[in-house]
Amino acid sequence: MYDPISPNVNFVEQEKQIEKFWRDQKIFEKSIEDRKNGTPYVFYDGPPTANGKPHIGHVLTRVIKDMIPRYRTMKGCMVPRKAGWDTHGLPVELEVEKLLGLDGKEQIEEYGLEPFIGHCKESVWKYKGMWEDFSGTVGFWADMEDPYVTYHNDFIESEWWALKKIYEKNLLYKGFKIVPYCPRCGTPLSSHEVAQGYKTVKERSAVVRFKVADEDAYFLAWTTTPWTLPSNVALCVNPADTYCKVKAADGYTYYMAEALLDKVLGKLKTEETEAYEVIDTMKGADLEHKEYVPLFDYVKPLCDKQNKKGFFITTDSYVTMSDGTGIVHIAPAFGEDDAKVGRKYDLPFIQLVDGAGLMAEPTPYVGTFVKDADKLVLVDLEKARLLFDAPKFEHEYPHCWRCSTPLIYYARESWFIKMTDVREDLIKNNNTINWIPESIGKGRFGDWLENVQDWGISRNRYWGTPLNIWECECGCRHSIGSIEELKSMSSNCPEDIELHRPFIDAVTIKCPDCGKEMHRVPEVIDCWFDSGAMPFAQHHYPFENKELFEAQFPADFISEAVDQTRGWFYSLLAISTLIFNKAPYKNVIVLGHVQDENGQKMSKSKGNAVDPFDALESYGADAIRWYFYTNSAPWLPNRFYGKTVVEGQRKFMGTLWNTYAFYVLYANIDKFDPTKYNLEDCKLTVMDKWLLSKLYSMVKAVDDNLANYKIPEAAKALQEFTDEMSNWYVRRGRERYWVQGETDDKTAAYMTLYTALTVTAKTAAPMIPFMAEAIYRNLVCNVDKSAPESVHLCDFPEVREDLIDKELEKNMDEVVDIVVLGRAARNGSNLKNRQPLNTMYVNCDKKVEGYFIDIIREELNVKNVDFDADAESFVSYTFKPQLKTLGPKYGKQLGEIRTALAELPSDAKKTLDADGKLVLELASGTVELAVEDVLIDTVQKEGVFTVSDKGVTVALDTELTDELIEEGFVKELISKIQTMRKDSDFNVTDHINVTLSGNDKIADIALKNKQAISTIVLADSITVSETANAKDWDINGENVKIAVERV
Secondary structure, three states, X not given: OOOOXXXXXXXXXXXXXXXXXXXXXXXXXXXXXXXXXXXXXOEOOOOOOOOXXXXXXXXXXXXXXXXXXXXXXXXXXXXXXXEEEOOOOHHHHHHHHHHHOOOOHHHHHHHOHHHHHHHHHHHOOOOHHHHHHHHXXXXXXXXXXXXXXXXXXXXXXXXXXXXXXXXXXXXXXXXXXXXXXXXXXXXXXXXXXXXXXEEEEEEEOEEEEEEEOOOOOEEEXXXXXXXXXXXXXEEEEOOOOEEEEEEXXXXXXXXXXXXXXXXXXXXXXXXXOOOEEEEEEEEHHHHOOOEEOOOOOOOHHHHHHOOXXXXXXXXXXXXXXXXXXXXXXXXXXXXXXXXHHHHHHOOOOOOOEOOOOEEOOOOOOOOOEHHHHHHHHHHHHHHOOOEEEOOEEEEEEEEOOOOOOEOEEEEEEEEXXXXXXXXXXXXXXXXXXXXXXXXXXXXXXXXXXXXXXXXXXXEOOOOOOEOOEEEOOOOOEEEOOOHHHHHHHOOOOOOOOOOOOOOHHHOOEEOOOOOOEEEEOOOEEOHHHHHHOHHHHOOOOOOOOHHHHHHOOOEEEEEEEHHHHHOHHHHHHHHHHHHOOOOOEEEEEEEOOEEOOOOOEOOOOOOOOOOHHHHHHHHOHHHHHHHHHHOOOOOOOXXXXXXXHHHHHHHHHHHHHHHHHHHHHHHHHHOOOHHHOOHHHOOOOHHHHHHHHHHHHHHHHHHHHHHOOOHHHHHHHHHHHHHHHHHHHHHHHHHHHHOOOOOHHHHHHHHHHHHHHHHHHHHHOOOOHHHHHHHHHHHHHOOOOOOOXXXXXXXXXXXXXXXXXXXXXHHHHHHHHHHHHHHHHHHHOOOOOOOOEEEEEEEOOOOOOOHHHHXXXXXXXXXXXXXXXXXXXXXXXXXXXXXXXXXXXXXXXXHHHHHHHHOOOOOHHHHHHHHOXXXXXXXXXXXXXXXXXXXXXXXXXXXXXXXEEOOEEEEEEOOOOHHHHHHHHHHHHHHHHHHHHHHOOOOOOOOEEEEEEOOHHHHHHHHHOHHHHHHHHOEEEEEEOOOOOOEEEEEOOEEEEEEEEEO
């Protein structure tokens, strides 16, 4: 029959065995093959980088990205799951630099590009085995035997095809723009890369005195980047705002914005002297072209060489009054706004910083990193008496997401894709996507698209997809779109050309205009273009697999963490819009970050990072999967710590496993074979029908929620059903499985529970794939050799609408509510549930009858349940004002309110419950009190205990007769003997002998009720005598010794 089940199973070891079973029997491959003719449901896997280790956040992304495809596969869909590896980019180069002991581009080129690129190829696979082990342990199913790899020639060739398409649309251009630039890496970053690297920093800004030409006065200007001051060529004001010329208390005359005078100069005020005196006011436009003296003598000669005028006031509306002085300094080489003003006024272009981010000639700071030069510049300005203030300020500053170096905004020639030209198409296509949550798609991501910038696509690096542009000295440019085209235009292209530097750099083509040699530009492209091109490049489209790509585009589903809104989510949409003008995915679940238990970001430096392998070894994959499905909405941050994982495991997985173990235990005793029976032929009880109704209501809820990507809601439905199956159905019906022999009722009980367990295992399989497999294979495969060998080869359960009875579920819900209140009444009256009581009175809108009253009687151990009595007559209520809420509202009327409340009749509570308020007519006027404004004291009638909630009131008759007391002793005796059986590790079928001693009263009761006790505890005899192995017990205040022995 079934393999015996331990309630204390080691889930981690069990998962390893199941993972091996899947691998050995190729269950994943079979799940794909079985559904090959099904409706396609396409999932794209965002490619990880194999030269970085998995972290705990990858567990979250993996379990979401695994669960939805598993569900869709069980629904009959053909779900291709091609894995991929993101292999290009600077992180790989940095890893190789470290390995080879190199530092920077100069040393890389000295070492040699060909061997360097060779090491990059090797490095990308450093942690490939770890990633594969990690994916297997988590239960993430994907085709890792035939993954797409972004450095393969086929993948790059598809990218070249796309880039050529973009070039032919005149959307790929070379421009001189201010770009975010990493001086350490020597390459610009795209705007979505910049978004990933902001850090909070404290720095010094500078409020600088610029001497007005031919006037004893100064312009006060503010900058957050003192290192750019040596490249200053102009100042800028807002033309529409008001500016003042003031005599300040420090003896200087200043020009600055009127709105910021107090904020900047206020600190000069003393008891005797005002901070400043306004001499004149003017609009910013009135200051235009007013000249000033350069801060540093060495700058003007550089401007003169360019035959351009500088060092005067310019105007632009970008200047705001929120910070600073209302005057900003302009250095066109280091800011987009500055560059715009520079073009408008034809200002000189001074760039006194080199490509490594070091200060350059003729500054006195040559070779100093720009951020380190801040202090030196401030010191020199202070010496020249040109520094008014250098306040510290805290702000978010962009750092390189790869190497953590502060970025600088730097004028460079770069290649750009003109995303601004397709902004409207991006927005239109985004509006077709189902974002979960919608707020990110319409908000964060939508806002990003509204303000989209041109994509800085080129990188001045080595390990990446080479930009497919060849240039001729005659000015001609050509974009190559395939290897075949390259060979057709080149006389020196090797047959087996590798599309990487330095190999591709050596390939020249003939200029179609002048016939001379054309050379490839030196740049490679942003690796985000690689990942964004994966929908078609993974299939080497359009060179092959045309039908396959078209069948699998766009994706039905993708999912990654929230930081990918400006990463992969964007690059996918950008490229798809550029090439196909449609969204590349239909549904996207955005995932929040995983934090520590205090809500802090995990990091190795903080010591709060959780190793995913340690976590999986400690708790098992299913427990962690379940935690992530239930802890919060997927897009919210998840606080990960062991206690919550274990609690979730206990509440759901532990409950399901124990219920399954209960079934196996008794079904093995009875050798019950479910294949010999048909549920339809069973004589089902009300409880059976109720469980089956709840079962298929659960299946329906899980199905509907997963179909709509509502993961916590699906998990909640599963957990609630499992709790009801265990703690209501099984607990209430245990005796049905204890009956000797085969009866119709026992068969119905077994078939109902078997159906519930097997259907639940299938329903839960996408979420807890390991436990579901263990339950299914034992319950189904062990008795039905024709069944699919794995739960993951089964169909998702069909909803049996014919078994759903909502009226029955509603009645049982009412019973449960009454039982919960009845237990509360027992607790309140200090009466154990094993002590029988005579009557419980119930007052509620819906009266249940027959079988349901029997349930209430049995659950609460009462002889009678009376729905006809007025339960509320057993309690009275008095009312007082809640001073915390009423004091602020009705301070002077509190006395009147107190008196009026004290005089209210008890039934005023009904009005308060029904209307949610009480209206009091006072001498001073009418007042209205809400529920939270009233304190209610309950006065219990002697001999009863009453509890009310949500319109239901129960009143327990607490009077105990001699007969009830004796029956209570019997039930306590049975409980203690059953405990001793369990502690002695007896089998449930073992018969015992019971011996009592030390209390004549208990002995008499036991002998008087011998038959009832023996039947339940399987006692062959109950005797009274002294014995050596007896245990002391306190039974309702009576001390007695009890001994049990196996017969």
